Amino acid sequence: MRISRFLIPLLLFGSVTLFAQKRITLLFVGDLMQHQAQIDAARRSDGSYDYRHCFSAVQPVVAEADLAVANLEVTLAGKPYRGYPAFSAPDAFLHAIKECGFDILLTANNHCLDRGKRGFDRTLDMLDSLAIPRLGTYRDDTDRLRRYPMIIEKNGFRIVFLNYTYATNGLTETSPRIVNRIDRQTIREDLATVRPLHPDAIIACMHWGTEYDLLPDESQKQLADWLLRQGVTHIIGSHPHVVQPMEVRTDSTGQKHVVVYSLGNFISNMSRTDTDGGAMFFLTLEKDSLGRACLSHCAYELVWTGRPLLTGHSDFRLYRISAPPDTLSPTARRRMTQYAERTRKHLNRHNIGVEENSRP
Numbered sequence: 001m002r003i004s005r006f007l008i009p010l011l012l013f014g015s016v017t018l019f020a021q022k023r024i025t026l027l028f029v030g031d032l033m034q035h036q037a038q039i040d041a042a043r044r045s046d047g048s049y050d051y052r053h054c055f056s057a058v059q060p061v062v063a064e065a066d067l068a069v070a071n072l073e074v075t076l077a078g079k080p081y082r083g084y085p086a087f088s089a090p091d092a093f094l095h096a097i098k099e100c101g102f103d104i105l106l107t108a109n110n111h112c113l114d115r116g117k118r119g120f121d122r123t124l125d126m127l128d129s130l131a132i133p134r135l136g137t138y139r140d141d142t143d144r145l146r147r148y149p150m151i152i153e154k155n156g157f158r159i160v161f162l163n164y165t166y167a168t169n170g171l172t173e174t175s176p177r178i179v180n181r182i183d184r185q186t187i188r189e190d191l192a193t194v195r196p197l198h199p200d201a202i203i204a205c206m207h208w209g210t211e212y213d214l215l216p217d218e219s220q221k222q223l224a225d226w227l228l229r230q231g232v233t234h235i236i237g238s239h240p241h242v243v244q245p246m247e248v249r250t251d252s253t254g255q256k257h258v259v260v261y262s263l264g265n266f267i268s269n270m271s272r273t274d275t276d277g278g279a280m281f282f283l284t285l286e287k288d289s290l291g292r293a294c295l296s297h298c299a300y301e302l303v304w305t306g307r308p309l310l311t312g313h314s315d316f317r318l319y320r321i322s323a324p325p326d327t328l329s330p331t332a333r334r335r336m337t338q339y340a341e342r343t344r345k346h347l348n349r350h351n352i353g354v355e356e357n358s359r360p
Contacts, residue, residue, distance in 0.1 A: 024067070024154060024156075024157045024159075026282070027281070027282055028070075028205075029070045029278065030238055031073045032070050032073060032097060032266055032267060033269070034087060034090075034093055037269045037307070037316075041314060049090040049091075051093055054316060057323075057325070058303060058320055065282070066154055070266060071106045071205070071266075073109050075088050075114050075123045076094055085169075087111050094127070098132055103133065104132075104152075106136050108180040110166070135149075135150045135180075136163035139176065148190070157293060159201045159202075160194045162203070163207075164186075187204075188230065201233040202232050203234045204235050207238050208239055212241060214346055216261040224259050224261075228251070237260055243262060244261035244264075246258070246354040247351065249352075256295040260354075263281060266303065267305050269305075273342075276339055277336075277339045278303055280303060282299050301321070304318070304339050311332045312329055
């Protein structure tokens with residue numbers, strides 16, 4: 001049998017395509033906050049709000065990920081803009097988040113009902129108007145049925161995202177609005193919906209735990225164990241506003257699962273010890289020879305929020321601790337270093353199988 005020389009390149013190309021390693025890298029970050037000092041610092045003399053420098057130091061890292069996920073822990077209820085305890089952030093903050101490169105925003109958290117029906121509805125409207133995929137809160141049953149569980153297909157992977165919160169600060173959503181709450185029966189039903197689709201990974205983003213505790217509480221550990229038994233592949237946590245330990249667990253089949261109990265604050269005005277920074281978490285999946293999605297790499301990188309009082313800038317800026325700018329004041333650099341040393345020491349002691357990302 002003769003093969004035309006014109007077909008040889010096509011056959012070779014087909015072989016390369018067939019055996020090329022499929023890979024996807026996901027990036028998770030913690031809480032996107034807007035306290036009053038942040039809102040005031042972003043306000044300009046003409047009444048507009050400017051966040052263009054807020055994420056500039058981390059934007060290349062976020063953009064490099066195939067999927068970047070963050071916890072939006074504010075509402076977009078419109079004026080008057082307010083920080084804690086009932087958040088309503090300027091729309092410009094959401095625009096900056098989108099421009100930074102985040103692909104998915106989580107909305108099931110304890111502040112999602114801060115500004116009542118208007119805040120709840122307008123937050124969803126703003127996310128939809130900017131075409132930012134969201135999960136965790138819904139207008140009604142139809143909205144949830146259409147969007148949840150979230151299924152993303154990219155790079156040859158089918159990934160399911162789940163999002164639940166432990167509570168909503170004592171507030172209750174008014175019908176027909178829906179907040180995904182941590183309820184085991186609901187989670188079972190959601191998992192039953194996606195299992196027939198044979199996803200490559202199921203990632204549960206959990207808003208849980210005890211604020212400011214550096215270690216997960218018993219409820220987090222028990223729920224993590226239960227989620228993995230139900231078929232969840234990886235777990236990413238938020239709410240404590242501090243970075244908690246990260247683990248890689250290997251099950252009886254040899255498959256590896258990540259449990260990240262809390263990524264802390266991504267950006268905020270919190271100054272309490274251990275709250276002025278957070279972690280970015282990288283999770284890379286690859287297909288093996290049998291077509292199974294396996295954890296091939298994971299790591300964390302620390303970030304720190306520079307407040308105007310420390311940096312001399314007029315606005316709040318997020319910095320990568322692995323690549324601090326030369327322009328930081330001695331005071332700011334000292335505070336950043338103190339945060340990094342404390343957090344690294346804590347994670348080095350308690351992490352299991354997760355190391356710090358060493359790239360510059």
